[in-house]
Structure formats: structure tokens, C-alpha cells
Amino acid sequence: MQDIAPYTPKNKVRIVTAASLFDGHDAAINIMRRIIQATGCEVIHLGHDRSVEEVVNTAIQEDAQAIAMTSYQGGHIEYFKYMHDLLKEKGAPHIKIFGGGGGVILPEEIKELQDYGIDRIYSPDDGRAMGLQGMINDMIQQSDFPTGTKLNGELKHLKTKSKPDIARLISAAENNMDLHRDVLDQVDKLAAESKSPVLGITGTGGAGKSSLVDELVRRFLMDHPEKTMAIVSVDPSKRKTGGALLGDRIRMNAIRNDRVYMRSLATRQSNLALSKHVQEAINILKAAEYDLIVLETSGIGQSDTEILEHSDVSLYVMTPEYGAATQLEKIDMLDFADLIALNKFDKRGALDALRDVKKQYQRNHNLWDKNPDDMPVFGSIASQFNDPGTNALYRAIMDALVEKAGAKHLKSDFKSSGEMSEKIYIIPPNRTRYLSEISENNRSYDQKVQKEAEVAQKLYGLYQAILSFGGPNLLADEHATVDTEGTLKELVDKFQEIKKDLDPHNWDIIKAWESKVKRYKDEVYSFSVRGKEIRIETHTESLSHNMIPKVSLPRYQAWGDLLSWNLQENVPGEFPYTAGIYPFKRTGEDPTRMFAGEGGPERTNRRFHYVSQDMPAARLSTAFDSVTLYGNDPDYRPDIYGKIGNSGVSICNLSDAKKLYSGFNLSEPTTSVSMTINGPAPMLLAFFMNAAVDQQCEIYIRENGLEAQVEAKFKELYDDQGISRPFYEGLPKNSPKDRIEENVLSGVAVKGHLPKGNNGLGLMLLGLTGDQVLDPEVYAGIRAKTLSVVRGTVQADILKEDQAQNTCIFSTEFALRLMGDVQESFINNKVRNFYSVSISGYHIAEAGANPITQLAFTLANGFTYVEYYLSRGMDINDFGPNLSFFFSNGIDPEYAVIGRAARRIWSKALKHKYGANARAQMLKYHIQTSGRSLHAQEIQFNDIRTTLQALYAIYDNCNSLHTNAYDEAITTPTEESVRRAMAIQLIINKELGLAKNENPIQGSFIIEDLTDLVEEAVLSEFDRITERGGVLGAMETMYQRGKIQEESLYYETLKHNGEMPIIGVNTFLSSEGSPTTTPGEVIRATKEEKEQQIQNLNELHERNAGQAKIWLSKLQQAAINNENMFEVLMEATKFCSLGQITSALFEVGGQYRRNM
Secondary structure, three states: OOOOOOOOOOOOOEEEEEEOOOOHHHHHHHHHHHHHHHOOOEEEEOOOOOOHHHHHHHHHHOOOOEEEEEOOOOOHHHHHHHHHHHHHHOOOOOOEEEEEOHHHOOHHHHHHHHHHOOOEEEOHHHHHHHHHHHHHHHHHHHHOOOOOOOOOOHHHHOOOOOHHHHHHHHHHHHHOOOOOHHHHHHHHHHHHHOOOOEEEEEEEOOOOHHHHHHHHHHHHHHHOOOOOEEEEEEEOEOOOOOOEEEOOHHHOOOOOOOOEEEEEEEOOOOOOOOOOOHHHHHHHHHHOOOOEEEEEOOOEOOOOOHHHHHOOEEEEEEOOOOOOHHHHHHOOHHHHOOEEEEOOOOOOOHHHHHHHHHHHHHHHOOOOOOOHHHOOEEEOOOOOOOOHHHHHHHHHHHHHHHHHHOOHHHOOOOOOOOOOOOOOOOOOHHHOOHHHHHHHHHHHHHHHHHHHHHHHHHHHHHHHHHHHOOOOOOOOOOOOOOOOOOHHHHHHHHHHHHHOOOOHHHHHHHHHHHHHHHHHHOOEEEEEEOOEEEEEEOEEEOOOOOEEEOOOOOOOOOHHHHHHHHHHOOOOOOOOOOOOOOOOOOOOOOOEOEEEOOOOHHHHHHHHHHHOOOOOOEEEEEEEOHHHHOOOOOOOOHHHHOOOOOOOEOOOOHHHHHHHOOOOOOOOOOEEEEEEOOOOHHHHHHHHHHHHHHHHHHHHHHHOOOHHHHHHHHHHHOHHHOOOOOOEEOEOOOOOHHHEOOOOOOOOOEEOEOEOOOOOOOOOOOOOOHHHOOOHHHHHHHHHHHHHHOOEEEEOOHHHHHHHOOOOOEOHHHHHHHHHHHHHHHHHOOOOOEEOEEEEOHHHHHOOOOHHHHHHHHHHHHHHHHHHHHHOOOOHHHHHHHEEEEEEOOOOHHHHHHHHHHHHHHHHHHHHHOOOOHHHHOOOEEEEOOOOOOOOEOHHHHHHHHHHHHHHHHHOOOOEEEOOOHHHHOOOOOHHHHHHHHHHHHHHHHOOHHHHOOOOOOOOHHHHHHHHHHHHHHHHHHHHHHHOOHHHHHHHOOHHHHHHHHHHHHHHHHHHHOOOOOEOOOEOOOOOOOOEOOOOOOOOOOHHHHHHHHHHHHHHHHHOHHHHHHHHHHHHHHHHOOOOHHHHHHHHOOOOOHHHHHHHHHHHHOEOOOOO
16 A cells, blocks of 8 residues: 555644543554654544543543544444534534544444444544545544634633633644734733632653643542632644644543643743743633643753743642662753652652752752751652652642732642652562563573583483493483493493582483373373372273374483473473463363353353353353443443443443352352453452352251242242342243253242243342352352352453553552452462462563563463562462463464463463462463454454454464454454354364374474564563563553554554565455455344343342442442451342442552553
């Protein structure tokens, strides 16, 4: 595709960019906003998970010409229509709306949206035809109209703080000052009479001004419940393009408040920290009589003092990393600032910096009679929730505004503890080199293997020579000697001498090799797992009556080769587990996962039963809708309503979880459940655990004839209170016989029929919990036993949030603490078979990372959990087995070895660096075929790509595998496409002859080369991360996200210019040009399902109002007092909904702050 020149806008075009959801969409909108900036626009970027209201309010306050959104299947119709309606309702119908979302926005939906008034929805076909720059040019051209040219009585609405009017006046001042001189003169008069004080905030770039402003706004709104605030934030324009990134809003959570107005300005000139129109903007806000106006400058150099001309009180924000103390003498703002914040106070040398800055302030202001400790210099860590230093700074600012600006209306009662900011370390500072220590440990192991193999090779040469000379067999009798002088004696003596250089353990490996080979040649191989003997047949018989070995061993003779193979490869089930973690695959349990997630819990439960029919094991992989993923409750608000049950199942309370997994005995060893949930993982996990416990309570109740007690409790809590009982919405009475279950347990709450396979287990106590019916000791016994046997995993790796951006909802520190509480609870409750966290690389790959980056970042995240849990005093052997991994597959060569490289790196580190036992050394991983290789064109070709990836995964001995459905590029998978996806791996496992062997890729030269290449590349990446302060330090500098986005853009560029051929997408096109496919069946949640979910939620809130309040308060107290929150969550989830818990925890743990 030929290069398209960027369009040059005639006006100053301002565009709001955001993603309605997460994952690759956040990466995509980041790429788009960069191109929009480079095309000369001012971009206000909001990042991911933005509600319609936030986007619309931003566009109005910023007086933008357009909104550019990426949206996602399910809810996009409602989302865009609601945006159109809200702009109209709020008096801004002129703001244009542009969107995209890949193949999931179907052609007929694009037509429907554009007919409704959405300016343009770009499809993948538009992208192929126009290119990225072509689409951006088209959008900017349509948005290239002036703002602030016409005024119509805005002045009259200033006092009411009408935001659209304020926005238009600021645009008039910015774009057409001369034209509107008379109106602006009136504004200046009103401003002169105003008592609104201005707080000016300036500082060096990257000092954390935006985060600090957000924290000050949050405190101001709490401290002054009636007062209003306006913020003017200035960012620099690019001299080359005229574009600008107005990036402060993305960092701010507190401005989502009717009492706050915010406007971002670009400098529109070079080398200055402020726009020349900034005073007019402030005057407009003064005339509007905001109680406090905050002016934040763009961070440029240290010497800029321009802010002083516009503010009553000034705050200078810096970090401890300014270099030598003499540098402080060059900073003009230390002469003039009223207050100084030393932000990022967790950096090295912060206390020294605080002392030096206080002394410099004292010198500059000639305050020799004052104590240096009393200087207005404050250490702060704005990124940390409820930071005491930021509290002290806020109070000092309020006092300064009262004293210096005469703002008596801002007198504050805000209490500051007087404590200093202290970093709550996730990883102790003396452990930040942990990744390089692992690299050093693993490389040292490899060097030792090489040396030992060289010794063994020499010994083998001598051994063969001794045998040739008729000497003793030193392998059979290592102490044999030769008495006669001569060559033979010299050879034997040399052998014994060199053997001293060989590790005795390695000599044992050489000696035992023949017997090891024999074990695999015998018909039956026996080994023990947790004290239980397991006997496995070592061969399978082909149709040609050949005995095919399940594990093939190398035919090496030389000891060096054998030793090297045993120490770096080895058989499956033995260190370093390169070939797999179990000696043989479990019979009757393929790695196949049954995937579902759509509509309400009943519909997904039906799908689960349908796809697991006739399967020996139920391995249920659950996708949740985005309402659940972000910890929200279902609601009527259109941009939530549209997402209920779309692209995943809607789960917001314990009854939902019971319905979702009903009919599957969650305590059976053949049942395991995987939940992809992230941010709200602890809550969903508590729902799941309680559902599992109550299933076993139901079994106990039936076995002991206690049904009457259940009925009595229902009567007491529901019937007598006039509350309707919860129920499972079953299939209609006239459903076909082959789709309904006829053998249903007694006393289940169901309307209509249960689906085939669902016997109703879990539906007797719907709306009750076992402890409300059974004696406490009986319940405690059932609970303890259940927790010790449930199998599954919760994919909750929140560390990837600043790497690939998915669904983190809490601040990183708080989210990690929650995960630590889950693990601690698992140890206390002996939860051995459930993974407390599935550390995910899937979303890193989906956002565009290559396989090395995915593997390195994911393993680095895993080791970060290890270090964090160790710092909390947990034992590696207690928590190691509860960690698992989740990788994306792909068709790059490195994906052929992603599992074996991961197992090898993990086991070497866990064994030799952390001293973990064998069980903790075994890396368990789930793999999903790549979503990035699902294309919206020629979707039937997707199954071919998925099949090749499934082959990679099965040959590499993955622990479980999820094959994507071919139509997922355009819709939630249908029944037909899910069966096809599962059939891919079933055919490989059941029919493909070579898959009867369990180590088919061992011994291949290319596989060994790739494994070594990938292993070294990962260790090198560990070193690069260490240089940036470990995983968390690298996240602060956005190292991971930058790398992922670069790799994503590289891939997209090669795809667009055709250098990377993709069949049916950019080459081998059909006669019609392979347009985006329209699916035959589109899966969407029904209106009835959405209404049912909202109704069930309202009934839950109504009946549990009292109990919910008590448990939410207990949960907050546990968070404040540093107690185990998961233990409280297990109880709170019996009465509270997901949204209630999320809101309660936001108040005590802090909300996630998005990054650019």
C-alpha cells in the first residue's frame, strides 16, 4: 500500500479519544491517537473503560470537534446511540462521533449507526482500502471546522456554571480573541470583582503533577462537600506538527464530579509552559465564580516561573532526582514558590533531597531565624492511596490559600496525621534485582551443565578405551582397579582422577540410564502421586499393530550427550520438566477446555452442559461480560445495559454463580473451572467457593433427610416477608426431549426444564447458604473439605495492567494485597488444587506483543508474585503450587517452544534460587490459541490457523488448551463454532497418530535451537527489566507498554504493506476481494435476560439491605486494619452484590489510575 500524506487541518482541531473497553482496543486507540496528534490535532486521550457520560462531558468541557472511539462487540449499538443522544441532550449535537471496533461491528450495524447519526464507523475493509493514515485523514477532514466563532448569550449563564457556555467562551478567547473583544472585556470586569483564588502548579516533566492534582482534587471534594473547582491544564504543542497530547485527564479519577470543570489547553507556541490565552481562560472561570481554580502548567524545564503571573498561591512539584544539591541553586521556582512538593518520595535519596530542598528554600528566602524543618516543603507519593505526605501538602495548600489569597471560604478542617510519606513496598528495595538474580542463577546452571557434560564425555572416551584394552567395566564396578603397570592402568587411573571432577549426582544419572530406559520399555510404568500408586501403559497399539511408545528416549551412547540431555531436557515429569511436568498424560482427561460465556448464567450453564456431553471430564472455561469484568452491577444505563451478557456471562451475586455451575459437582476430581476475570477476581472467586460449598451442603441435606429445614428457612426469610424466591430460568415446557434433563434432584428451584446433563445440583439452596440451615460444626466440616478439593483457576494477574491494559480496577498496590490475601487464605484453608492466580500473557500478546515479550513479561510477573508472597512471610512450598500461567499461542516459530522454555526457566529458578520442592518447581500452564490471528475476512481460514496452533500446544505438552472459535473475530462464538473449535483438539488427541506419543518434539534440532534461543532472549529481557527497577519500576516508566505497542505497530505495518502475507487478508483474496464476513448467526444477550439480571439484583439488594451494610463495613475495616480481606469476602459475598463490594473497596483501596 502506498504511503498517504497526512492531511493538514485548517483550524485547530480538538479530538477526544477513548476505548469503551479494554485489551487490544486500548493499544489500538493509543496507536490511533498518536497518528491523530502527528496529523496536527490536539488530542484529549481518556484511555480504556470510559463510560459514555465521561466521554461526552469531556468533549463538551474541552469544546472538541469530534470524539474518536474504539468499541467492542456487545453494547456497541447502545454505546454509540447513547453518545449521540447525550450530546444532543447536553446541547452539543455539533460534536462528531467516529468509531471502529474491527469485524465485531457488523456491516448492517454500521449502517444502522450511521443512519442514526454517527458520522462514521470504520470497518476492517475501510482499513485495508484507506490505511491507518487514510482513515485518520478522512476523520480530521470532517472535523476541520472552527470553534469559538459565534457567541450567543453565554455570558448570562456564567454564574450558573453552565459547562457548555464556559467551554465556548474559552474557545472564543483561544481562537477568536479579537472578534469577541467586547464580550471578553465584560468577562475581565467580572473576574476583577471575583474572589476565586488561583492555585498555580508547575514543575518538571514527569514529576507526577497530574496524579498529585488528582489527589488534591479528591481531598478538596471530600473536605468541602458544597464547593466547586475548576482546573486549567496546559500541555505543550509540537512545533513540527502543531499537534498536542493533552494527557492530564487520563490520570485523573476525581474529576468525575459535577462540581468540577476541567479544560486542557495546548501552548500553541514553543518553549513556553503556558498558553498565551491562559489568563482569559482563568478570567472566564473567575467570572463563573468557582470556589477554587487550579492552573497546571506543562512540565518543561526547572527554571520556568511564568505561572506566578497567573496565580495567587504557587506550588512547585519536583522529584528527589534532580542531581547534585548545587542544581537547586539554579531553580528559580525555589525563590518564588509558596509551597514545594517533593513527589515520588519513594525514590532513592528522598530524605536527603528533602533536607537539601528545605535548606535551599531557607537560604533563598533568608529565613535564617526559622527551623529548616518548618519550611513548606513536603515529601509526597501521589500514586499511593491516602498518602500522609499528600494529606499534609493538601492542608498546607488550603491554609496558604486562606492566608495569602484571603480565601476564607476555603478554611479547612482536613486532618493530617503529620506522618511522612513512606512507600508501602510490594517488593522490598533490597530485592529489586530479583530478575537478574534469576538470570544469573539459570546461566550459572547452564554453564555447570556444560562443564559436567564435558567431563562426562571425557570419561566416556576413557571408558570405551578401557573396554577396548580388555579392562574392567567401570560403569558396573566403579571401584575396580588394575594392578599391572601399563597403558590400561594409566587409563583407569586417569578415569578415576577425572571422575573426581564430576558431581556424584551426575554419576548416578549416568549409572541409572539403562534402568531408566528399561522402565519406559516395560509394558507398565508405575509412579506415585501424593502417596497413591499410578500404573500407566507405556505403549499404544496402532491399527497396523505396531506398539507406539508414549515417551521416546534419545539413542545417545556418549555420557556427555546423555548427561546434557538429562540435565536440560529429561523425560516428562522430571527436572527441569522441559518435556512436561507429569511422567504421562492423565488418561481420561485431555487438555480440552469447554468454553462458554453469554447472556445470563442460565444460558451459559446450558452451553456448558451441551459442550461437555459424553466428555470424561468437565473443564469449564468461563468468559464474563465487561460489566462483570469491571466489577459493576447490571444497570439500565445504556452503556452498561448494552453490555449485560454480551461477549461473556453476567454474574453479579452468589445465586448467579450457583446457577452458572449448577449440575456440575464442583468437588469432583473430574471437574475444574477456569475464570478469566482479573480486577474483581477475589469477589468472583468467593462467589465460586461459596457455590461449591453449598453444593456439598445440598448433598449432605439430601443424604440426611433435612429438606424440611431448608423449606422452613425459605418460609421464614422469603414467604413470610412477602419476597419471591430466586429460581433458575429453565427451558420452556415444550422443549425437545433430547435437550432436557429428566433425572432431576428433588427440591430444586427451577421454572421450566433443566438442560440435558444438569441434575439440579446447586439449585436447592438458591437464595440461601448452607450455614443458614446446618449446624455450625457440620457446615465448617463441609466447608473445610470442599475448599481442599475444588479444582480450577482464577485468571487474576493484575500486574499486566500497565503492560497490556486490561481490567484492573483497584490501585496496583491494593490489588496485589488482595491477591496476597487470597493466597494466604488458601494456605490457611489447605486449598491445594485451585490456582490462586493464573499469571497471564494472553492479553500481552493480544495487545500486540511478540512471543518473546509475552513470555518474558509473564514469567517476570510470576516471579514478582513469588517475591511479594515471600516478603509477606509465606513459604514457597505452600504457595508455589497455587501459581499457574496462561499464555496465548500464535504461529510464530517461537510459539512451538513457549511451554518448554517457560517450564525450564521456572524450574531452574525455583529449585536452585528459591530452594522450592518438586511440586512448586512444576510450571502449569493453560494456553489459548491466538485472538490476534482470528481475522474478520475469510473467517473459515481461522480454523486452519487454530489447528496449527493447537498442534504446537499439544506437542508441547500444555496442561490445558482452549481453541478459539473461527467466528470470534466477528461475534460471540455460536454452538456450531464452539463444537468445531473443540473438535480440532479432540481430533488431534483422539485420532492423530503422532499425538499418541507424548514427547514428539524432543530430539528435534530446530526445537532444541529454538528453546535455547527463547530461553536466552527471556533472560536478557529480565536484565533489561532489572535495569528499570524490576517489574514495578519498569511499569512506572511504561517500559512494558511502550515495547508492546512498538511491536504491535510493527506487526500492523507489515500486515498493511503486505510484507507479512496473511492468507485471505492481504493476499490470496477471493474474487470479491475477501470482504469482512457477515456471520450467519449473531450471539447477543436478549432483552429478557438483561431485565432478569437487573430484577434479580434489585431483589437481592432489597432482601439483604441490612446484612449487606454490615458486611461491607466489616470488609472496609479489614482493609483499613490490614487484616485478611478474602476471609471477610467469603462471608460478604453471601449477601452483597459485585458492584456493592467494588464501590466499598474503592473507598479504602483506591481506584486504578490509567496511564497513557
